[in-house]
Structures are given as structure tokens and as C-alpha cells.
Amino acid sequence: MDEYMKGNRDLWNEITPIHVASYFYDVEGFKHGRSSMLYPIELEEMGNVSGKSLLHLQCHFGMDTLSWARLGTKVTGVDFSDKSIELARSLSEELGIVADFICSNIYDLPENLKGTFDIVYTSDGVLCWLPDLKRWAEIISHFLKSGGFFYILEGHPFSRVFDDSPDATELKVKYSYFHTPEPSKGKRYLSAWESEGDCAVPDAVVTHGSYEWTHSLGDIINALISSGLKIDFLHEFPMIFYKCLSFMEQEDDGRWRLKGDKIPLIFSLKASKI
Ligand SMILES: C[S@@+](CC[C@H](N)C(=O)[O-])C[C@H]1O[C@@H](n2cnc3c(N)ncnc32)[C@H](O)[C@@H]1O
Known part of the structure; x- marks a missing residue:
């Protein structure tokens, strides 16, 4: 694992217990019968998944x-955060829901997991952690x-170009839309967390x-395609599930929107293997 991956894994090990305790994830509600964390869009677009095998990348x-x-x-489920996988396994055991969880960087997954699946699924805050999308797709x-x-349901890359500081009052382009091999080093998310908190826990300190x-x-x-x-x-879609700007x-259904619905905030994509 290189310096960047190690840094991000340490970050996610730190965030995991904060998320577990958060109102956003509502683990207690899930334990006591709230049936699903899944959004209506993905439930509808994925269709009937009963009886299928599903590989969940970056499962938190x-x-x-x-x-x-x-x-x-x-x-x-696969994630490189050992804290996340530990919690996933204990939740599965406590709730009696059968699931396999593997701790692995997804770039190393072919060495750590055998077999093929009917569905590969990933969602909600996953692509920005990956340096190489060509290898990811392979x-x-x-x-x-x-x-x-x-199938993927994810934040729209265009929504990430705007000023996300807590005092921003309008759409103002701040970040590039285009990929660079060098990552941005924590300024965007750290400043958001320090001043306003993580998306799941507004006052969390990371x-x-x-x-x-x-x-x-x-x-x-x-x-x-490649x-x-x-x-x-x-x-x-012009709405998102947390306040990213x-x-x-916030609408009555809990979703967040920008006045006038003028830009996309999330996207979904389905691709098949022939
Ligand atoms: C924003 S979370 C995903 C949230 C998840 N969809 C949910 O709602 O619970 C991003 C996840 O990606 C994982 N991750 C980041 N880079 C990874 C990598 N290279 N390999 C495996 N997991 C990674 C992190 O540990 C974290 O759990």
C-alpha cells in the first residue's frame, strides 16, 4: 500500500466509529427493524436482486x-478499513444476516477473492478515493x-467543482473538473470537517x-467501456442525500437540493458484461 492509500485507510479507520454513532447511519434504527439504508433510486434501478450474488465494493x-x-x-462486502470490516462482521453476526466481508484494497482484490458475481455494486462517496479508474473498471x-x-449511484463529478466552504452562499467554481494524477491533499474535506463536520456528523472532529x-x-x-x-x-439527478454545499x-423527503434544480448532484449508471 502506498503513502496515499495508507493515509486514506487511517482516515477511514478514524471516521468509521464516528459514522457508526451518527444519526445519518442510524445503526440503532437498523438494528431495530428499519429495513434498509438503500435509496429508492437504487432499489428501483437495480430491480429484483433476490437470489443473486452481489459484490459490494467500498462497503464501509x-x-x-x-x-x-x-x-x-x-x-x-469489501473495504480496506479494518475497523469498518470488523464492525460489518459484528453487525452481521448480531443481526443474524449472512454476509461475507473482506478487508482488502480493491486494487488488490483479485489476489484476495476468488469467484464471479451476478452484480458488482458500489455507491455514495467512493470514486474520489481511487487514483486509477481504468484498473478499477478492469x-x-x-x-x-x-x-x-x-451498478453505481454516486455524487456527480460536476457537483464537486464548487466552493464547499461553510460560508459559501452561491455556486462558485473553485476546483477543477478534470483528473490529475496527483491527489488533492485533504484541504477540501479537512476544512469542511474542521469547520462544519463530516457529512454524516456535522460536528465530528477528524x-x-x-x-x-x-x-x-x-x-x-x-x-x-474500455x-x-x-x-x-x-x-x-438534481438532488443528493446529504448537505454537500x-x-x-432540505425537502420534506429528506433530500437536499439547490434552488431551481439547475445542476446534477448525483448520477446512476448501469453497465452489463455480455
Ligand atoms: C464514503 S464511504 C462509502 C459509503 C458507503 N457507500 C456507505 O454508505 O456506507 C467510502 C469507503 O471507501 C473505502 N475505501 C476507500 N478507498 C478504498 C480502497 N482503495 N479500497 C477499498 N476500500 C476503500 C473507505 O474505507 C470507506 O469505507
Whole structure:
């Protein structure tokens, strides 16, 4: 693991217990019957997953993974944070939900996991931690059965170019839309966490920095096409599930939007292996 990956793993080991205790994840509610952490968009777009095998990349401490298992899917969750995987396993055991959890950097996964899956799934804050999307897409293709599909629901890369400081009052371009091999070193997320807190816990204090990469929508789609997958759809939506810009407004359904719905905030994509 290189310096950047180690740094990010330490960061996620630090964030994991904060998320577990947060209102955003509501682990207690999940334990006491709230059936799912999954969003209506992904439930609808993924269709009936019952009886299928599903590989969940960057599963964090397994709430979404276990939610898919509750819907009858045979799940394997992967994350490089040992704290996250430890918690995912204990949640699975406590709730009696069968699931496999593997602690691995996804770039090393072919050495740590055998077999292929009907579905490879990932969501919600995953791509900025990955330096190389071409290799990421090859790994997705490697683990998909023929006839299987990949699905992602993720923050839209265009929504990440704007000033995300707590005192921002309007859309002002601050960051580049385009990828650079060198990561941005923690300024964006650390300053947000220090002043306003992590997206899940507004007043959390996080001491580790982050290393993050930007990937344009074109980078994401072309990486998947290059790995041999066929794009089935790409959908863009003007709302998001947490407040990522300070001047967003929350709707009655709990989603966050910008006045006028003028830019995309999340996207979903499905791609098939023929
Ligand atoms: C924002 S979280 C994903 C959230 C998850 N979808 C959820 O709702 O719980 C990002 C996750 O990616 C993991 N991660 C980041 N880089 C990784 C890598 N190279 N290999 C495996 N996991 C990684 C982190 O440990 C973290 O759990």
C-alpha cells in the first residue's frame, strides 16, 4: 500500500466509529427493524436482486451490504478499513444476516477473492478515493459473470467543482473538473470537517488528512467501456442525500437540493458484461 492509500485507510479507520454513532447511519434504527439504508433510486434501478450474488465494493461498515442481504441477495462486502470490516462482521453476526466481508484494497482484490458475481455494486462517496479508474473498471469486469451487471449511484463529478466552504452562499467554481494524477491533499474535506463536520456528523472532529482524486463523467464511462462493459444507462439527478454545499435546502423527503434544480448532484449508471 502506498503513502496515499495508507493515509486514506487511517482516515477511514478514524471516521468509521464516528459514522457508526451518527444519526445519518442510524445503526440503532437498523438494528431495530428499519429495513434498509438503500435509496429508492437504487432499489428501483437495480430491480429484483433476490437470489443473486452481489459484490459490494467500498462497503464501509456494511449497512448497505446487509440491506441488500435482507432483500435476499448473497452478498460479499469489501473495504480496506479494518475497523469498518470488523464492525460489518459484528453487525452481521448480531443481526443474524449472512454476509461475507473482506478487508482488502480493491486494487488488490483479485489476489484476495476468488469467484464471479451476478452484480458488482458500489455507491455514495467512493470514486474520489481511487487514483486509477481504468484498473478499477478492469477489476469490476474481472469479478462479473457473463450476463451480470455493474451498478453505481454516486455524487456527480460536476457537483464537486464548487466552493464547499461553510460560508459559501452561491455556486462558485473553485476546483477543477478534470483528473490529475496527483491527489488533492485533504484541504477540501479537512476544512469542511474542521469547520462544519463530516457529512454524516456535522460536528465530528477528524484529525487525519485525505488524498482525493477527481474523475470526470467521461473518465468514468470510458474506463467501463474500455474494460469491455456495455453501458445500459446513465441518469443524472438534481438532488443528493446529504448537505454537500452550505446553501442547499432540505425537502420534506429528506433530500437536499439547490434552488431551481439547475445542476446534477448525483448520477446512476448501469453497465452489463455480455
Ligand atoms: C464514503 S464511504 C462509502 C459509503 C458507503 N457507500 C456507505 O454508505 O456506507 C467510502 C469507503 O471507501 C473505502 N475505501 C476507500 N478507498 C478504498 C480502497 N482503495 N479500497 C477499498 N476500500 C476503500 C473507505 O474505507 C470507506 O469505507
